[in-house]
Amino acid sequence: MSGDLIQGTAAEGFADRHIGTTPTEQQTMLEALGFDTVRALVEKAVPDSIRARELPSTVLPEPIGEQETLAELRTLANRNRVNRSFLGLGYYGTVTPAVIQRNVLENPSWYTAYTPYQPEISQGRLEALINFQTMVAELTGLITANASMLDESTAVVEGMLLARRASKAANNTFVVDSDALPQTKALLRGRAAAVGIDLVELPLAVTSPTDLPEAFGLFVQYPGASGRVFDPAPLVDQVHLGAASRSSPPTCSP
DSSP states (O other): OOSSOOOOSOOOSHHHHHOOOOHHHHHHHHHHHTOSSHHHHHHHHSOGGGSOOOOSOOSSOOOOOHHHHHHHHHHHHTTSOOOOOOOBTTBOOOOOOHHHIIIIITOHHHHSOSSTTOOSOHHHHHHHHHHHHHHHHHHHTOSOOOOSSOOHHHHHHHHHHHHHHHOOOSSOEEEEETTSOHHHHHHHHHHHHHHTOEEEEEOGGGOOGGGOOSOSEEEOOSSOTTOOOOOOHHHHHHHHHHHHHHHSOOOOOO
């Protein structure tokens, strides 16, 4: 809190824009409380034992204004060298449409606190995620879609665990595309071993649906780590067919 009254009326600095009381209003409140300055009020209200002491010396430079800070940060950022990544394997260049940047990433109602006493941006993040989730569901025709801060590999693992909980299959086999990203396969192996799931790795692009083992689910990398693209519909239909036959009630014959 500032030691003295805020001088001036122009909203040029951060404090001017975010401290709602004017110098006149502050003076009126101080007079009602019997103090001359804000510093005197703070010294009376805050116990001396917890009050921060001014350092006799500091290595910090003198404070500067908001515009000067942004200019300095921009100068430092311009020293960065932006290179194109040829790593691939799930890390690809993306294009952010201007409408998304302006109305989502730069929308103050989404990246500021939901209420004055909340320091986090949870509400805005959730609102952005549900909008993205709804859009993906409508574009793909899926009943639901994942939208979170998970990376691709972690999302695949969560999908495998969800399939295990939802499936009525008695076995613990999960089929993984051999053309999956290496980091995804590594994470799948680690998580599957911890919960007793047996992974079967197959080249799904050239695997006949009838050659699929009995499994509670499968993961198809699309496009594959090699860039291969194929129609996985027959494989998916085969897995659904097997799941449907296993979930049907047993029949009895005389």
